[in-house]
Amino acid sequence: MTLRLIIGNRRYSSWSLRGWLAARHAGLPFETELVNLYAPDWAARRAKPDLAVSGGRLPVLWDGAVAAFHSLGIIAHLDRRTGGTCFWPRAPEAHAFAASVAAEMQSSYAALRRHCPMNVMRHYPGWSLDPEAGGDVARIDSLWREGLARFGGPWLAGADYGAADILFAPVASRFTTYAVALSPAAEAYRARAMAHPFMGEWIAAAEREVWRQPAHEF
Ligand SMILES: N[C@@H](CCC(=O)N[C@@H](CS)C(=O)NCC(=O)O)C(=O)O
Known part of the structure; x- marks a missing residue:
């Protein structure tokens, strides 16, 4: 069905x-x-x-x-x-990491969400992050670096795109929109997440949408 x-x-x-x-x-x-x-x-x-x-x-x-x-x-x-x-790594260590960071993403980072609303079509370089949102960015950067280093990349919990990557995909979009400065490893991951073909499909469909919300268009 x-x-x-x-x-x-x-x-x-x-x-x-x-x-x-x-x-x-x-x-x-x-x-x-x-x-x-x-x-x-x-x-x-x-x-x-x-x-x-x-x-x-x-x-x-x-x-x-x-x-x-x-x-x-x-x-x-x-x-x-x-x-x-297709969502979770089999190895227990990678699975625990993926499940934990996915849960953290779902329940956290309110400052980043508030301060950097998602708009997959826009680019606002020069955005200055408030300290609370900056704290969220630092935490996410460190989680991304840890996952990539421990499980060998190219995705957060190893070789396969999965739930952790899906949960963080809109964060990669926010980091792109607001040109957020990241560590080299996190920046490479951001670029990879944005280049994923499913992300490309979503952005292409977003481009065709005619609705605009002024609060998200600066
Ligand atoms: N944690 C939920 C959050 C869902 C959520 O807040 N969705 C927003 C859209 S991004 C919504 O429905 N907002 C409408 C509203 O609250 O009026 C999830 O994982 O789906």
Whole structure:
């Protein structure tokens, strides 16, 4: 059965990007339903049962009558559907690292998110980071360096693109938009994450979207 993924504006919705990357990476057939988070009817749309299930947040993945939401919930569901083959490394050390940093990403870095909203289409060099967001950047840089050094790259937990990379993909986009200074290893990873073909597909589709949200266009 074809899965249905409900996402928000591709330019701005970082959580939608994570859910979509997970669905794309799983390789199962899925349809995408795009919702404008900034449209006047958003409040009514989110109250409908297919979004109310997640508290009115995007993305939501529907698999028949089963809903999965939150990045890690969507990945857990797709991981089962794909027989545990494509999201997590098998080796226990790499698995523990990937699971831990993915969970940290899902639950942290509020300052970075607030201070550097995602806009996959824009470039704002010269952005000055506030100290709290700078602290988030330093932590992420150190996690990226650690993963690449311990597991040999090119992805965060080793040879295969997986859940940790998916969770951090919108961060790579923010670092690109705001030209955030990184260590050489983290910078190389940022560039690699942005060059991933699925990221290219997402950005190409974002480019075709006509909706604009002034709060995210400076
Ligand atoms: N932790 C959730 C966060 C989902 C979330 O906050 N999504 C935003 C879009 S990026 C949303 O639905 N915002 C709409 C709103 O709160 O009105 C996830 O992993 O999906």
